[in-house]
Amino acid sequence: MSEFILQILNGLDKGSAYALIALGLTLIFGTLGVVNFAHGALFMIGAFCSVTLSRILSASYETVDPTQKDFLGNPLKVKSTYMESWLGPDIGGAIIDWSVPLAILFSIPIMIAVGIAMERGLIKHFYKRPHADQILVTFGLAIILQEIIRGFYGANPIQTPAPEALSSVAQLGGALGLEIVYPAWRMVYFFFALATIGGVFAFLQFTTFGMVVRAGMADRETVGLMGINIDRRFTIMFAIAAVVAGWAGVMYAPINAPNYHMGMDFLVLSFVVVVVGGMGSLPGAVAAGFLLGILESFASWERFKVFDGLDQIIIYLVAIIILLTRPRGLMGKKGVMED
16 A cells, blocks of 8 residues: 555656746747747756756855864865855855745746747747748747857756755655655745646636636637737747746756756647647646656556556557547547547
8 A cells, every 4th residue: 555655646746847848838828829848948947946946045255264284284265155145055055955945935036037038039920830941940939048058058968956854755654554755845936836736827817817818718809809908818829938947947856857949848749648638628738747746656667567668658558548538638628639
């Protein structure tokens, strides 16, 4: 039973990342009708926001400490961080330690700027173009962005630790009499994903802005005839989708050390999630993300592993079965992708 619950937790962990990225993809497709293959790059940029803030907060300078000497008797040069010098070792050290959660705030203006620049500078010119054109141009943009990141940060993964208080393991299952040990940060990531997903749904469901956007998704022309600048609202939604993808990357940095190709690694799987859930269906994207994450986790479990590599292809096998029997996906609207 402990192993079974552990596999579910692993699946929810993976599914959280899939669901967050797929949610942003679906927001963009549902509002703008654009197949955005650069969305994985937004996830990558978010992860490197964590790296960047960590480096900024950890910036240091050298001083000579006369109380410490080397083997020749010369005073040693020691490094001190600016943050600890300005705010003291307790407050400064705590800020450095919590750099990843603080990067959530740090990433917001960056992701909004990147999202708006991407939509206004390039994607708006492809709204009425075939999906094949959209895929080609956004895929090219993704390659450009990842090469820029590689130029600045190098090709090697960069370790970005979680706060010390959340770097340990959590004891779960005590009430059930089970011994389940699971990394605390992965639990934090899961609950953060739930909060973000819930926030996006609440924003779309209960705010006037969200109601107008949902109306525009259903009938763009009618909303425009009512004197509402729906294009501006869709641009804002693109920025929101970029922020969601960025947050997914920010919080994932301690789980998987950021590298320049991590966006591509998640992009293909996230598109499979979107298609399985139903193109344009936000609940479908979220449900499919968690479902496929759990299936992938169980496929890697030794008890269920039929052959090596099953966990690498299980998502695609499930996608094939679902699309053969239900082309519009689990929760897709009738007529979408059924031509």
